[in-house]
Structures are given as structure tokens and as C-alpha cells.
Amino acid sequence: MVNIRKLKLQNFFYAISLLSFTCVESGSLNQAQSIEDRAIIKASGCSQAEVQAAIDSASDGTVVLVPAGNCIWTSGIDFSNKNITVQGAGIDQTIITDATGSAWNEVPIFISGTESKPFRITGFTFTGQDGSNGIIMIRGNSKNWRIDDCKFEISSGIEIGWYSWTYGVIDHCIFTGNKTFSCILVHADDSTDWARPLSLGGEKAVYVEDCTFDFKTVNEWNVAIDASFGGRFVFRHNKLTNITIGTHDVCNNPGRGVHSYEIYENSFTMDGQSAYRGINLRGGTGVIYNNTFTTVNGGNFTNPIMVTNYRSCSEIVQDQCERFGWDTCDGNSQLDGNLDSTGYPCLDQIGRTSDIDGDGIQDSAPLYEWNNALDGSDTDIKIHTFDNCDNSSVRDHIKENRDYYNDKPMPGYTPYAYPHPLSKGSSSTKKS
Template structure:
């Protein structure tokens, strides 16, 4: 999905005002939080473009809204929530915000994530400005607030240490109803005006402490603009009690829901390689929410064996594999989205035997694939800029940048899922997927130049096109499909762009998937 919001329009509103059949969002606070369960609204693989002024953001949530915001790109935009403040309705209930890129490249924005209530997790995100000391970026990565601390709202009143809706254990640090770091209520609240059903009047609903956990985010401070990784504007929201900076350690017991979501399984991209050099493609897998990798060896579409692969450094992802050092073994092409760094893990089978830095990317660009575009026998980087949908090629000699070219821009709603020589002219081509319609297409290239296109087969609902490789050894690239609900894979055998036949592939374990982007 794509949101261009230059006039401060709102992106996605998350309201669960009839959760459990109870209106005003009251029902959402009766039920446990269930992080990682698949409950709530999922927003993933989207681009949000703002104007750098803040205000309305990529999201807003109230009426006990629950949402998961992951694998998105925010350009000059932030993410927001509402608390229990105005009117009889409740605020945000929960959020899981992870593996997103926040980029404010032309402005200084006050915050990247704005929390006014609820509980959840925030991890694996990057917050950055332009490069090279530019005065741009996010002053605070995460900012917490409580509007009832400075407003006497008609229904809920002011959080002044005496309000019956609040805990009031002390004047300045007491918990307030539905604030940041609070979750399920032991007492049910109903009606307008609201009434605690246990006490029959306005009373603290014995709301349980459920702190927000924050870990493994990468925030680049704005030069000459002091800010905070986590800030709180009100005493009732206490860092260390209500929101916890957990360093690089995940929240105990938390496991993220499988990515991509089963309903939009086409949004992911597989890494397909030949680790054991038997001429058959193999799968490179990663444990969901973790840095462990594994290799599944295939013979055509059949799983024959497996190995553990290296554990990735925190913040890095595998974007593709290729033989960078010319020793006959495919190596890992790594990318760090926050720092825009690249690196190579030199491999011998599943074992790391060395490493080297690659070139650093400009702001706004990411590594999406590797192939030999100029025919010199050396793998090259394929870059993509979400803001303009432009692709570019960086020519490499091993890990060293030696040149570059702009390549074609992708149409809206289409994504690159593979690079292979479909028309067998010796030049790598783009395999594109439209996850909304299920359509596929091949863009034929000559080096960096677009020379033609053809429609490919349309993927069935529930399945997504995630990669390309020659599975049956006929020298024609084939399509790899994935069903995010059942974790099944399938191979569609092609002759150029034409579907020939298909076969079922191995089913992935629920805890494993394709490498995180």
C-alpha cells in the first residue's frame, strides 16, 4: 500500500469500538492483550510519505484499537495513537511496531512514534535523517504523553491525583486510566457516562500494569538538536515502569506473529541459493523475530536435508546470496537498514569463513537483490528507492564499488520479487508481482535498460510470488510461491513467461520464514 500525505492527512485509523459486542471500546479492555497472536489490524509493507510537519500521522488508534505496524517505510512521517481523553470512548489498547524505517530527510520532526496510551512492543525500527551531518531526522525516537495530565476533559476529568478514575497512589507518579503501560482491566466499564460495573460509580478499574517493551531500535540523533531515544512528557508515564528500554533483549515470552500475514502472503521475498552446489536451488530461512538462519537443501521441489546457518548480527538482514569472492560458494549479501551499510559474509557451504564491508548506501535506498548485470562475472547490487520507486545498479568487484547506473522505476502497486534471465539472452531480468491482483510480469533488461515486458501467470488468492530460480534444471527460471496461512510452498515451472506445470514444495515450520527485510 502507498500513502502520499503532503497535506497532513491521516493514514490508517484503527478503531475497535464494538470489540466483544461492547461499544465505545470498553470491551477491548476486558480481554487480555495477546501480543503476537494475530489479533488486531495488520499494516505491513506500506510506504507513508508526509510533509515533515507531524500532526496527523501514518496511524491513529482509539476505541481500544489493537494494531501491528511492521515492515513499512515512513518518509517525513510519524506514527501516532490516542489515549482515553475526550468523550466517553477509550484510547488505544495495544500495538506492535517493528522492523520499520522512519526517514525524515529534509526536516527535523519532534518524534517518530507518539504514544498516548496502551501497551505493546517497539523493536527493530530505524530512525534517521539525511546523511553526512545534515540537520534532519527525529528529535525523539519515541515520545510518551498523557493529555489528561494537563486537560480537564468533560467525561474523564483531569489526572490530578484525586480523580476517581485513576490509581492515585501518589500525586505525581500514579497510574491513570488506560495510560501508556497499562492493559487489561479487572473491573468492567460500561456506558456513557462511564460506570465501573463493580463499584457502580466512577472508580479505578484495577487496571493491570503491562509496560511497553522497547529493544533493538536504531536511532540517529539530530545534530545540534538534543533529544531522547525514549521521552515522557508527563510524570504519570515513567520510563522504567511504564515503558522499558530493554537494550537488545526481546520482551520475555514474546514471539511475533508470522510474517507476512497469511492474508497478504505475496508481500515477502524468498532468498533462494545453491549452498551445496548440486545444481538444485536451496532455501535460506530465518527464525521469525530472531537472527538465526538455516538452509534447506532441495532436489527440484523435494526437501532432502538441512543445516543451521550463521546467526546474523543485530540489525542486519540477508537480502540475497552470490559468489562474491569467486571460490564457487554463494555468500551472504547483508544490509543494515538503519545505517545503510552493506557487508558480505563469505561462506563455505553453511559456514562463515570471513567477511568484508561493502559500499554504504545513500539515504532512502535499500538493497533488494544481487545479480551480474554487466556480464563481468562479478555480482552487482540492485538498489531500490521507495520514495520514487527508482531502481539502480551498483557494479562491484567483490565488495568494492566500481560504477553504477540508474535502472527502470517500478509501477505503483508492483514489487520486485526476483532477478533471473527469463528470455535467455544473457541479461538478468526483473520478476514483478502485484500482491493486490495476484498478477505477475517480466521486465526484460539489457544491462540497466528496459527493453520489453510480458505478462506472467496470475497467482491464486492466498498465495504469493516470492522468488525465482531454475528448480527443474531446464535452464528456464521458475516461480516460487508461498502460502502464508498454511506455510506451504509450490513451484510453478515456466518457459520464459509461460506457465508449463507445477509441483508442491516443502512446508515451512511455523516459527520460520523467509529472511526479514
């Protein structure tokens, strides 16, 4: 995986950056207001200039309607610090082709939100050329936003948060193409997030639910969702074909690793394609349950669920981590807990969370897996070791029944309400 700042150069991009938007007037999760009851501004067309003009004239609470059409955008729109809905005419009705530039922030939609200004984006198809830097990029601290009923046919999608804390829900979206792209990237505010308590089953995470990820070919470096810099996400009730899930630890980027994840009630299918792993987790903790992995037409999942730690392997560290300031977890690094000669626990590794007791060692929080199946048979977490280093090193740092548990529900865990309260708002509009 690669540093986000180099995504363009390495053609490793995301469909949706962390984007904040919602269907509520305030930050409340319980009061969805219908679009018909809100002020409406109609953009005169779907060009970037026409949409931006409508957004500029919109006050908080307004719905900006973008008509059907097929428009090429060479620059993006920005509606930072506004509590508005931007709504197209529907999937395959309002089609935006990305022709923006190559700079990291040159994307069709850029939002730098504030906590009291949730927002929503709905009813678009986004397409474009390979090498895109993404479609939606979310920065700032907006909470309770929503992105829904959109289609992404491009080499990248949504990127969320970059040294910022923002969360909401992405629901009923379609990500598709002849080859996979990395669809959703979840960042947070790095070490600041790692100082917050673990909060599984709560609202303070990026939710992805009821989405479809459908691709013709698979590339395991391109994933449906990825996370680092303290990112927290919930990935549930989604359908994936020829695409996988992955997360980052502290290695090949300058930030901290993924903090937490809840991955459940998803269906993964390999249709005529092969994947070494379906879910690849490199740090943090959470739950993985009630997922199905299916192979058809000669497809194959070698290892549906795998965990690893790059800093366990000195050769990997030299190749990918040292240039970002990360050294090997071997008992000699002040980054780690160093409870034994191996350095265990390694910083942000599988089965560890925030150091709430302040003793300088990250607290234990094992990962739990249960009721996952490959072609109808039980499948469990396996440890991913490396061919070019001492394979025992990863197993020294990640151990079953200490750092993770197979076939055991997490004690006391309760999932957040489904569907997500934000996803209950209407995405239809009565047009005059």
C-alpha cells in the same frame, strides 16, 4: 488530535477506515484460494454505479473485476455482509477520484461487515480533494479482511472500527502526497475491548505491513497510523518518509485510549524536514523494536520515541478533555487506580492493560523498547512533558523501569508470523 465525528470540519482525515477483507473463502488464515478458481463478475466500467451493480449481483466468494479507467465518484459503494474481492486493474490503472459529500459516512467505500464475511480490496489508486472524509470506512465485526496493492493520494485514507471489533491486514499499499495526511485510523469497541485480555503476538489486531508512506512535507498531527477506542495494531516492515506515528489516550475524544501496539522493523526518514517526535504514544502498551530513524538533507528527529499522558496535566484537561467528560488524573478521580496521591495508575495510561483480576485497577503491562537507532546510534523512549503545566505530573504517572523499559526485550514475547498469512494470496487475475 480530534474527535473523529469532527474530522471533516477540522480537515483531519484518514486514508483507510477499518476495513475487513481477505483472500480466503472461510475465516481460515491458512487456505488462500487463487482468484482464478473463483467466480468472476466484470463491472462494465469504473463508475460508482457500474461497480455497485457488479457488487450487488455478486454472491459470496466472487471476485468483482473493475477495469482500468479514471472515474469520479460523487457517492460511494457499499458491499456490507459480503465475502467478496473487489479488484481494480492495478495501481495507476483504475483511478477513483473522491467527490463524495461531507457527512461522516460519505466515503467512496463503506463496509459494515459480519464475522463470517471477510473481504478484500486490491488494485486501485484513490485520489481527491482536500477535506475528504476518508476513502475506506469499515464498521461491523468482519475478521480476516485484506486491503492490498492500493495507492492513496488524498487528504485521508482508511478508518477502521467505530464501536466495533474488526481486524485484518493492510499490505503493499502506497500513501503519498505533497503534504502529509493521516493515513490509517484504528478503532475498536471501546470499553468492551478493554475487557479483553492483552494478546500481543496474536492475529486479533489490525496489521499494517510492507507499505510505503512517502510525503514531501511533515505535519505531526497527520500520521501514518493512529489508534483509540481500544484499538490494537501491528505496524511492521514499512517505509516512512516525512511522516510519523501517534496514538490517543482518554482525553480529546469521547472514547477510551489505544489498547496495544507492536511497532517493529520499520524505517523512518526525515528528508529535509523536522519532526519533534517520530513515534508518539499516549497510552496502552506493547513493543517497539528494530526500527531505524534516519535524517538526510538537513532533516531532524528531535525525539524519535516519546510517551505521555494528557490527563496528567490539568491545563491540558481543561483545554481538551473536560468537554468529553474526562477529568484530571490527580488522586481525586474515580476513573483511575489511585494507588498513591497522584492517582496512579491513570486510566489506560502507558504500561497498563485490562483489569483481568477484577480488582478495579488496570493490570500492569509495561511497554518495552529495544534495538532502535537514530542515524546509527541507539535511541530510547523519552517522556513528553508540557510547557504549560507542572512537568513533574507526567513523570509521576509514567516512570522508566515500572511503566516502560528501554533496551530490554519483552520477556516471553514472540511476534506473529511474517508475512501475515492473509497477504500470501495472489493479487493478479487471468483475464479472458
